[in-house]
Amino acid sequence: MVCLSDMPDPTGSHPAPPTVQPAVALPMPTPLPTPRDPAEITDIEAMEAIDRVLNRFGDWSPDTLEELADILKATGRRIVEAEVIEAEAGEDDNDWPVVRIEASQVTAFVRQAPDGGICVDVFPRDDDARRALRILIDGQLLYGPPLPSPAPQPATKDGQDGDPADERRAA
Structure with missing residues (x-):
């Protein structure tokens, strides 16, 4: 749909429509350090082990998820339960906007x-x-307490840290 005010004015008596300003980038959450324990295997070895577990034809069982978790733990990654976070916008008793943020460990309210x-x-x-x-x-x-700092990862034989992205970069 076209608005008549957006149409060119042959007489030039109407001012030009305002230009659209570029969108401002919204801030993103601060990246949190991801601590890792000492690795027993590289990420590449873990990917190969996961592939072997998932490709065992018809041999999936309730232990499969536990086996996958053990492989991830061997890379030094920590397995934590994901927190469910919900948010709801509304108004307070004075009709001012308020957002309630609910997680299992905390409730927060953001308002003017x-x-x-x-x-x-x-x-x-x-x-x-x-x-x-x-x-x-x-x-x-x-x-609050300081954020944990990520543990440095030992380099593999080829000098890489075992990150699958290293292989993609080298290709």
Whole structure:
């Protein structure tokens, strides 16, 4: 559909339509370090082992997932349960916009403050959740224990760290 105001004006009496400004890149979450334990096998060896497990014809059992987890653990990766995080937008008692963010360990509310700023209320579930909570502003730790730093990975025979991307880069 075309709006008449978007049509060229042969008389030139109408001002030109405003130009569209390029979209501003939205901030992304701060990448968190992914600590790894000492590796027993390389990522490439793990991919080969996973391929062998998944390609055993008709031999999948309830132990298959455990076997895959053991292979991933052998690379030094830690297996953790994923946190379900839900968010819901609404209004507070004064009809101001508010977003409730719910995870098993914390509930948070993000809303506009009366002075025009933004207010973030964070309520940990219990003392354990409070001790594990980390709050970052612009990627800088404001509250909580330091983030774990990733363990350096030993180089393989060919000098690579076993990352499958190394093979793609070399190809």
